[in-house]
Structure formats: C-alpha cells, structure tokens
Amino acid sequence: MMATMALRQARRVGYLELVTDFFTGLQGRGLMLSPADTEWVRRWEARGIPVEVVCRGLQGAVEAHQLLRPGVPPPHRLSYYAPAVDEAFRAAREKALGRRDP
Numbered sequence: 001m002m003a004t005m006a007l008r009q010a011r012r013v014g015y016l017e018l019v020t021d022f023f024t025g026l027q028g029r030g031l032m033l034s035p036a037d038t039e040w041v042r043r044w045e046a047r048g049i050p051v052e053v054v055c056r057g058l059q060g061a062v063e064a065h066q067l068l069r070p071g072v073p074p075p076h077r078l079s080y081y082a083p084a085v086d087e088a089f090r091a092a093r094e095k096a097l098g099r100r101d102p
Contacts, residue, residue, distance in 0.1 A: 015045045022055045026062050027076065040078040049089045057081065057088030 013021075019041045024030045033041065044054050061084035065074040075081075 015051050016041050018051045019044075019054055019058075023058055023078065026058060027074065030076075033078070037078040040082060044085060047089075049085065050092070053088050053092045054085050056092075057085035060084055060088065 016038065020033050023033070023037075041054075058078075058081050061081045062074045064084075065072075
C-alpha cells in the first residue's frame with residue numbers, strides 16, 4: 001500500500017517532497033527538512049534508491065525505535081536512519097535479483 005501511494009504521488013511531486021512529507025508525517029511535526037537532511041535525500045536519489053524504498057527504511061527504523069524505546073521520540077535527523085535506508089535498498093535489490101533468477 002505504501003509503495004502504491006508513493007508511486008501515485010511521485011507523478012505529482014518530486015522525490016525530495018515525497019520523502020519530506022513522509023518523514024515529517026512519521027515524526028508528527030515539522031514541515032520541512034534541515035539542509036543536512038535534504039542532502040541525505042539528494043544522496044539517496046542520486047544513488048537511484050526508489051522513494052518507496054527510502055520510505056520503507058524510514059518507517060522500519062521508526063517502528064524499531066518505538067519498540068526498543070517506548071515513549072522516547074525517534075531521532076529527528078535523517079543521518080540516524082541512513083543505515084536503515086541502506087538496508088532496505090539492499091533487501092529490495094536482493095529481492096529483485098531473486099525474482100529474475102529461475
């Protein structure tokens with residue numbers, strides 16, 4: 001469902017806006033990213049990481065943080081979430097490769 005939503009929205013807005021909206025929604029506050037966070041998003045886009053994969057990584061990291069530290073707000077900086085996005089991208093590539101191999 002998240003991927004379908006992201007793909008529909010991607011036709012209307014850009015990569016940075018999608019990630020910004022998704023992340024600020026997860027955080028429950030803020031309307032925009034810091035310049036350092038914007039740079040993370042630009043790096044992910046330059047690496048060719050699909051926006052739905054970035055969102056999946058962010059959401060998974062927020063959920064894991066909430067399980068490990070209930071009641072403690074998740075970090076506000078995307079640098080904290082970069083390993084989760086990298087892992088989501090690695091998993092997506094492996095899944096895609098698995099589908100191509102008989």
